[in-house]
Amino acid sequence: MTDWRMRLTGQSGVGLAEYEMRAVTPADDAALWSMLEPVFRAGDTYAIDPAISRAEALDFWCGGTHSAFVLEEGGQALGSYYICPNQQGGGAHVCNCGFVTAKAAQGRGVARVMLEHALEEARKRGFRAMQFNFVVETNTRAVALWQANGFDVVGRLPGAFCHPDQGFVDALVMYRRL
């Protein structure tokens, strides 16, 4: 738990001890929603109804088979991710994750740090691979980040995403063994 703290850039004078990656609790609802709301409302990266309610969004992020984590800096949430089995039964050895970064923390490597934690967490839980089912091709920062971290594009869904500005664009299936 020390290495990823070193990798965050642009820290605002907060000591390393102030960083924490931990499981989400109900007390994080407001912080989570403040990160999720702009991303879901924008509707350009997640295949989620942009009109989703706060309760539905929090239930999606933390509920069901999802385990959610939050990355904090001095008590301030920088980002969050969830991990879950991507399928059940014979497909339960492959996990899926979703990531969100606080607007104010963008460009500091938060997603990369969370991915590193997620890969470690996935191995700990016995998963053999990680799959992203629906990476919108116009989300080039995400595509580049996943590719730089060992994910291959194993599928391309033609016109599967209706982008609010760019119309129908492809979505990518990305996969990496652990």
Next chain:
Amino acid sequence: MTDWRMRLTGQSGVGLAEYEMRAVTPADDAALWSMLEPVFRAGDTYAIDPAISRAEALDFWCGGTHSAFVLEEGGQALGSYYICPNQQGGGAHVCNCGFVTAKAAQGRGVARVMLEHALEEARKRGFRAMQFNFVVETNTRAVALWQANGFDVVGRLPGAFCHPDQGFVDALVMYRRL
């Protein structure tokens, strides 16, 4: 609703009028479970926990965003399928389906007939494409059927399915525009 009735082979003397494709009702629970149970218990085609309960299986098949249909011959269920949006928000114009055929009705073209109905239903509901997220590569009959009906393999998930006999095999993502 006349053409697909003609396409079923091996009818046991039942008149065409005896065939019906209709929405599932709670009265179909027993018939549905009799078709789903052997398929889910076998665990070699669906990424579903083979130990799934009857209630969970019926809820999966008919609940949430799923609309389920049943194909009957003289009151006897030959097969069932569900249709649902594959994603929400910007991905809601692509649907997903699942199919099951009664053991006793296998080899009669039941899945093909249901697919035809599903494609028509999908267009009626305004979907622009149909996607199968997880076609186990060893399920060669399904792969061949979907390919013969306009589906392309747009993704391959390496070792994403643990087959009860064959170990880790690939799963395919299949896609067709409507």
